[in-house]
Amino acid sequence: MQQTVILTLLDLISLKGIFSFGYVLFVLITIGVIIHDKRDPVKALSWIVVLILLPVAGFLLYIVFGRNHRKEKLFNRKELHDLEQIDEMSREQVYAINNAALLLRSEITENRDIITLLLNSNKALLTNHNRIRVLNNGTVTFDEIKAALRGARSSIHLEYYIIEDDPLGREIAEILIGKAREGVEVRLIYDDVGSWGLSRRYIRHLRNAGVEVQCFMRVVFPWLTSKVNYRNHRKILVVDGHIGFTGGINIAQRYLTGTKMGPWRDTHLKLEGEAVRMLQIVFMTDWYFVSKQQLTDHAKYLPPTTVRDECLVQIATSGPDSDWASIMQAFFAAITRAQHHIYISSPYFTPNEAVLTAIKVAALSGIDVRIMIPSRSDSKIVYWASRSYIGELIDANVKVYLYRKGFNHSKLIMIDGVFASVGTANMDMRSFEDNFEVSAIIYDRRITEELEEQFLEDLSRCRLVTREYWETRPVLHNIYEAVARLFSPLL
Template sequence: MNHHYTVLDILLVLARYALALAVTIHVLRTKRDTAASTGWIGIAWLMPLTGAALYVMFGVNRVRRLARKLIGSHQWDGRGALVQHREQVDGQFAPLARMLGRLTERPLLGGNVIQCLHDGDNTYPVMLAAIDNARQSVLLCSYIFRADEVGNRFIEALANAQARGVRVHVLVDGIGSGYFHSGVASALRRRNIACHRFMHSLWPWRMPFINLRNHRKILVVDGRVGFMGGLNIGEENMLRLRTKVPVADTHFRIEGPIVHQLTEAFARDWSFTCQEELDGEIYFPQLDSVGDIPMRIVTSGPDNDLEKIEFAMLQGVALARRSVRLMTPYFLPDERLTSELCLAALRGVEIDIIVPGSSNHRLIDYARDANLAPFLDAGCRIWMAQPPFNHAKLLVVDEDWSFVGSSNIDVRSLRLNFEINMEVYDKDLARELIAFIDRHRHGRLTHHTLDSQSGMVKLRNAGVRLFMPYL
């Protein structure tokens, strides 16, 4: 049988091999995860054209490259003024404090106060009052910012602040606050308020960014008062409104030198999004001590901050001697965090994990249920909180160290999302959070609960679990 190959045929074959080889070289040079590396290389050689296209879209971390370029050339004011507030921790958590200092390149800062706020009913009035009292600047970042009754109150407060001469900057996520249309972004721009959508694009060649989301919640007023935590802006967070799916949450009001680090986190995101620097006294004023609590901001994302929040959790759990209390809306930890929690339980640490009996994402509940048996085997106690769905993200170790913020315990939050957490060395806050967490220890999950599930339910849950990184 005769085969006649044209020059075009030969060129196509060479192109296929060249693409597969190019993907292989790039994977070997840039990827650390061996399973992901093997998968990408296999797809590239089995389907060179399709595999190369998929890798260019979803496998290349352009975010880290852009972050290095931007952050390397930008400086933010006020760093030197905070030297006097640096703190050191002695005793059990000294290794954690040293590790996070090196990892984040942010000092542990003393002289702070913190107030714990629950739900939009109690938190929104405090946030709105802070905006109403702004005199120089307002920085607001929210994953979800709805243009509903609650969102409109914030829009009006921001517009009024700008009318007083306050500089207002708003950053919303390109997915969470509306992908095809963002009502809040349109409303703010109609009022000439600077508002940008984080990594948003409808162009096909930028579609990979659809999987990278800014999940941070930040409000800084005049560079002196800050808010952070898990609370988005929307009617569902107002429990008194009795919406269809009400969402309880926890947020924190902070004052003191730590606000500088919160401002810097926003400034980096703002620069990353629109290449505009926020510098000067109106954003980074001289901050004096107002209390005695040591704190530090820890950010993570698929850029230079990759996995830093997870590393903080791993080290905190590793140092636990008596107890770990963890409350999260979505519990899909990777193998590292699973192993650390289970090892802590096996050495006698009391591990209490509080998750919603039913969250607002059913698929995540399915995957979670398929992932719980190892924790029960190790002796962890898992509790199913009753409605309303609680969106709080809280970790307390040994009634001494608290770790709070926007990050869920799942692969998306710990690897893909841009998140912000805060470590706090304060026994009073730890006790307050422990009391709150313990009030949500309702139905305890047992082996019997999992064993009583039907074979089809177990199969469904195990199947959904395969998609953990994308849930």
């Protein structure tokens, strides 16, 4: 009996040793893969620390969240004939911008480097004939959206990260159902993680009425999948190919009525003109990815515009399907060439080292840099991670403001009154590297100055973080910030 027990214990020890050796081997192989990816050293080291400190769980977390899909290519946009044409047009526009005398307008000469960068890295065509209305809250935004939807005659294309089955979500659904029954083509893409709570009944109700509904990269739990980490964070609506919307606002009641944090402050855009064609192409590309259906009727989906107003806009996208982190690169380029001021509003502020350094160098060089972040957040770990950057920003003469009248979800950059970005990308690593994002890059003094005026008005609802205030915060806050900062490359 005793001999049997001893043999059993030896067998268990042997199995444990084999398991331990196997796990160590897996960790070493995974570390090798991380190093071979040649990714951001900070992010790479963060994952290595997680793998070492969290046995088994660290490996599973890496499988779900850590793989580099920019190299693996989730899908290839060059499959689409439409985008092959855009590729050719972008090459022609790069040549024109660098050679044509007719493009010597100040808005172009002052931003030529960024325009060319986005043409080369993102095939983002520069559009001229556009009309833009800035929408500064959910009420105004959804009044415009509902009016545009009700006026649709040909097609409605929606693509949202979050759609909720709440009063607003149901009202939008009823409008879509009514238009589909009138014969309007209605297509909807929702993100499976962002719209996790969207009921099957809601989707079935739409489909039964003739609305084409597709889910972006479905995630089925409890089976772990890397798809959970690469989400479609875009907010796009295109009506009849003539009216477009994009910005920070999803389809959910809280964008109208606020949350327990208070009123919801956000910024959205209504666009008419050539830029709407570019938004439509983004939707058409994403629709192909989720449905394998090409929308080839260009006369219907990409009609010519009658808008003659002049407002220079590039619709820039980024995501793990692209060779370049185009939106991040545009932000970096714009920050490094600032001459007078930089205004940034971001609900989640965890920038990568390149953008953080650019911001600090600009401020140390005498540029007026102001960053607005929420004083409260809907994500605790991101909240503490964002705060972890405040001390070094203050040291570099950056003015940091905490928005106190509710929750400011606006994602904005305005520089020198001549450059603005309004879109879905936060100033964080997830938006830069992992999520599918879209931003309207605007080279227009009137629109940029309007955005800057609203930003400066929002500062009256903020608290400026002084050195005295920061140094007297509770010690426990410092600990929270330090721990959250360790995970910021993974958030």
